[in-house]
Amino acid sequence: MSVHPHAGKAARPENRINIGRLVSDYFLQTPDVNVVEQKVSFGTSGHRGSASKLSFNQAHIVAIAQAVVEYRQQQGITGPLFLGKDTHALSEPAFADVVSVLIANGVNLVVQDDLGFTPTPVISRLIIDHNKSSDDAADGLIITPSHNPPADGGIKYNPPHGGPAEGEITKQIEGRANEIMATQLRDVKRLDYSQALESSLLTKRDFIHFYSNELNQAIDFDAIAKAGINIGVDPLGGSGIHYWPVIAKQYGINLTVVNPVVDASFAFMPLDKDGKIRMDCSSPYAMAGLIAMKDDFDVAVGNDPDFDRHGIVTKSGGLMNPNHYLAVAIHYLMTHRDWSATAKIGKTLVSSSLIDRLAKHIERPLSEVPVGFKWFVDGLHSGEYAFGGEESAGASFLARDGSCWTTDKDGFVMTLLAAEILAVTGKDPYQYYLELAEQLGQPCYGRVEAVANLTQKKVLTELSADAITADTLAGEKIEQVLSHAPGNNAAIGGIKVVTENGWFAARPSGTEEIYKIYAESFIDNNHLERIISEAQQIVSTAFTDAGL
Structure with a gap:
């Protein structure tokens, strides 16, 4: 694909979406379940689509929510469901519809206390934390299309293991949701949103301080603070934007949020390679703004709207190739964490073979799986995997004591790890990568x-x-x-x-x-x-x- 002439440049008026029309389409357009493109379809990261294309409308969301309720009932899942959303325009109405359906069906629902945004890894961590000490298993839903353009919406289900649902689960939910749509939603139970918000089944909780309090289980903040690492953060208008100031204050680290804007049109984003607005923190075009600031910080980092991906910018090398940073993170963690020597390095089969060479070099077991983070879930949960990563800049790893941290991709820990690496080794991640490539080969x-x-x-x-x-x-x-x-x-x-x-x-x-x-x-x-x-x-x- 050729590079668009406006790639990396400021969005133009014609690149911006009409949010009012998009939200109207969400409520007013009726998808036809007999049209393949308009059916509920779960890919590797949930169901995604756009209201204007009749692939992400109210009918889809209430049907999916009802199907999830029925799946929970069949599986005997009786604990709370943690619900999160990102900053895409369609996430807000979808959130309201999901709340209305779940409460009407008697589900104990837990949401951010101000009804604000919640990143994917936070939902995963909440599920894992709850299920460690309760017999009533919790699960979760996250309303997000990840890094997709502003007109898109998405929703994904995380069962009690806390990670992305396996194919057999999403197939069941997908099939039932399409059945519900085919019968004009007659099996959907719904409550007025204002009534649902007043229900005793709805619990509002401070997810931000919960997650911040937990983070030192995964990251050595003392090292970052002691070294005085200067960190620049661009949340790209995403769901973790209000987390960063809390994290910085709690752990006394030098962190600056360079872009505090939340705008559902994402009009502040530089255009991606194809000339579209896309919040892809692994794209040098979408990350052009942060790359231009690279000399202002020891390390600069970005995330996508639901914070399950990471982008690493260094003074020495600019935006790092995601594969290169995966290799650096793996080598550092395997040589600086006291984890079991039998815990595996997990990679998807389209990730760099530099990781294969690295695993052999440090004599650690490697497991290569198909595309999709769901293949790492069980291993991260059990401790069989120390690390799981994808070439698309998504990864997570064990807590510092070798216990499970998250079973979904965590953009927070992957970006903070870059600062820890610099603090502990004196080398930024790109310098670290060059040393690895010198030993193992330049891919x-x-x-x-x-x-x-x-x-x-x-x-x-x-x-x-x-x-x-x-x-x-x-x-x-x-x-x-x-x-x-x-x-x-x-x-x-x-x-x-x-x-x-x-x-x-x-x-x-x-x-x-x-x-x-x-x-x-x-x-x-x-x-x-x-x-x-x-x-x-x-x-x-x-x-x-x-x-x-």
Whole structure:
């Protein structure tokens, strides 16, 4: 994809959404469950869509909320449900609808005391904390489309383990929600929102101070404070914006929020690579504002709207590649935490092979799983995994004592870890990365997208290793062709082809009419381009062989 001429520049008037029309569409437009694009559809991070496209409307939300109630009843989940929301425009009306449905169904609901914003990792931590000492299991819902553009909305369910729901759970909720929509919502119980807010079933709690009090279980704040690390923070208008001042004051760290604005149009954001507003803290275009301030701070950090992703900016290297920071975080944690030597490093199969080399170098077990943070949940919960990370800048790790911290991605701890690394080692994360690359090899990483219809996406999802007949890739012998992840033998939903110094993975998007190719070379960028070109040929051949 070519770079838009306005990428990295200030949003223009035509880039801004009409919030009034968007919210009106949420209430007034009626989706047709017989149209695929208008059905409830859970991807790797819940159901997402836009009211103007009839894919995230009131009907979707009340149906999903009712389906979650019924799932809880079937599973005997009787504890409280923690409800959070981010700063997208559609999150507010969706929050009100979810409250109305859950209270009407007799669910004990816990929300932020001022009905304000709550990040994803906070909901995860609340669930885990409650379930450590109660027989009545708690679960949660977070209303967020993550880093998606301002016109989008989203909702995701976290069961009692505190992490993203597994596929069998989301499939059940998705199916029931579509049944409810197909019968004109007749099975939905709803209470007037103002009445729901007065219900004894609704508890308002200070999530901000709870989470801040907990954070020192994961991060060495004493080291950060003692070293006087100067931290710049851009919340990108997200749900953690009111957490940072509380954290800074409580732990006595030198932290400045460089952008205190919350605006549901996100009009303050520089445009992303494609010329759209997108709160992607791993994009150098979306993070252009913070990158311009890199010399003002020892380390600068950003997060997406629900704070499950992280972006790290250093004086020495600017915005770090997410894969590079994952490797740095893993090496630091494995050499500075007193964790079990058998606890695994978890990575998704499209994350850098630098992590594979690192795990071998420090003699720690590695587990490679398919795309989706849900594959790390059980391991983080049990302590089998010390760390779980994705190339899309999402990760979490164990508490300092080796117990479970969160089972969902936590942008707070990943950004604060960057300051801890600098405080303890005297090296910022990019300097740390350069030392690792000098020892283990310099990776060149890329990702491309191509249009694919539903039939082509299905072929790619079901592709077997035997279907790949090529012997070489970019001049090297193919050593492995994978259709299942080696860490848990779960289906990739695509393929991965590996050589000595490179690899590619191809898989369809769960939400768009495209497929993605991820690739990496430990030789150079020319070799990477050859890998990507031949990967595209291999996928095209698979489509041709399938008669497409």
